[in-house]
Amino acid sequence: MTALAQAHRALNLAQGLMWLEPDPRLLELASAQVGQPGNHHQYSFPAGYPPLQEQVAALSERFFGVRYDPTSEITITVGATEGLFAAILALTTPGGEAVFVEPAYDSYLPAFRMAGLQARPVSIPLKLPWAFPWDHLEAVLSSATQLLLLNFPHNPTGLCLRQADLVRLEAIAERFPELFIVVDEAYELMTWHPDWRQEEAVRPVSVRQSPLLRERAVVVGSLGKMVGATGWRLGYVAAPPALTAAIRAVHQFIPFCAPTPLQAVVAAYLSQDLERALYFHRPLLARRRFFLERLVQSTSLEVLPPEGGYFVLVRPPGVTQGDVELAEALTREVGVAAIPLGPFYSSEEGEGWLRLCFARPIELLEEACERLSRAFPLAAASTDRRL
Numbered sequence: 001m002t003a004l005a006q007a008h009r010a011l012n013l014a015q016g017l018m019w020l021e022p023d024p025r026l027l028e029l030a031s032a033q034v035g036q037p038g039n040h041h042q043y044s045f046p047a048g049y050p051p052l053q054e055q056v057a058a059l060s061e062r063f064f065g066v067r068y069d070p071t072s073e074i075t076i077t078v079g080a081t082e083g084l085f086a087a088i089l090a091l092t093t094p095g096g097e098a099v100f101v102e103p104a105y106d107s108y109l110p111a112f113r114m115a116g117l118q119a120r121p122v123s124i125p126l127k128l129p130w131a132f133p134w135d136h137l138e139a140v141l142s143s144a145t146q147l148l149l150l151n152f153p154h155n156p157t158g159l160c161l162r163q164a165d166l167v168r169l170e171a172i173a174e175r176f177p178e179l180f181i182v183v184d185e186a187y188e189l190m191t192w193h194p195d196w197r198q199e200e201a202v203r204p205v206s207v208r209q210s211p212l213l214r215e216r217a218v219v220v221g222s223l224g225k226m227v228g229a230t231g232w233r234l235g236y237v238a239a240p241p242a243l244t245a246a247i248r249a250v251h252q253f254i255p256f257c258a259p260t261p262l263q264a265v266v267a268a269y270l271s272q273d274l275e276r277a278l279y280f281h282r283p284l285l286a287r288r289r290f291f292l293e294r295l296v297q298s299t300s301l302e303v304l305p306p307e308g309g310y311f312v313l314v315r316p317p318g319v320t321q322g323d324v325e326l327a328e329a330l331t332r333e334v335g336v337a338a339i340p341l342g343p344f345y346s347s348e349e350g351e352g353w354l355r356l357c358f359a360r361p362i363e364l365l366e367e368a369c370e371r372l373s374r375a376f377p378l379a380a381a382s383t384d385r386r387l
């Protein structure tokens, strides 16, 4: 979609990366440290550069009230993507079964396939109010399921974990004592007030807060997303020691270690002030409000506001095309590039839903809303479309 956006000079709300600059203090630390001679130009331990493992443990304690031992329970990976891949390979055997939730981030299915797994999807219904399909999930799980992969806050719906969900997941963990539970928390701290008019973050809920799940689950995070430098390829895996040992045994033979100089910079950045992990909250909340307000007030698009992350799902009224065709037409004819939802599913079509990324400059969002309102004008009779 990005290539198509460029070809048609469309506004690119498709690509999932943030078009927001990282904190200048992070960049200052990078220029001060990376150019200096020192050990940080060599391999780190495969488990990670110890000061960064400590910061990841400190983040968990500060924002979730849950302590991990940095040495035996935190592994620094090459982005969340490698952490997920290493966990999937480590905890499954070829021919086994993995259950995951769709629409799904696009690395899951290839990872399952490379691990030789049968993947069974469970779909989140795309309608408000959001509800996680626990009943369906429970019906799909069996003693043959080796791994359950969840994602909260969820890409692309923005669905977040709630306290009540922990009880459901605990029941699953108890019913299937051999099941490995892996939770992709790439957007871990980006959890927003359910009313999008409120520019407020809410305390995130994580599986790690359940004492039972803390000992059973593997949590995967993205430091690149947290500090707005996804190209630095830093992520982490937090898991109890036995699971960590298994995951490290795989991780060691994929990248060996994550880039040491960048681990050192992020460790220094967070150690000066852990609240820097929330650096993007304010700009993202302002953009969520601005974008949703414009979409609701000036277009006839159906809109699903997110509780977390930085994507919003929209669907044109009376859509008849497939979502891929629709996304291409939107790029060519309206000048706004979006991601169709079809590719987030292993088989189904995305039913006309499109994902827009609002981690963009405000002026770009404003122009996108102008174009969308011309293409999908709000009927005069329905000006009050409060969600």
Ligand SMILES: Cc1ncc(COP(=O)(O)O)c(C=O)c1O
Residues within 6 Å of the ligand: 016, 078, 079, 080, 081, 082, 105, 151, 154, 155, 184, 186, 221, 222, 223, 224, 225, 230, 234, 235
């Ligand atoms: C749900 C989800 N998981 C994982 C990732 C990958 O994170 P990383 O860049 O740290 O590999 C992304 C990136 O968009 C994502 O949306």
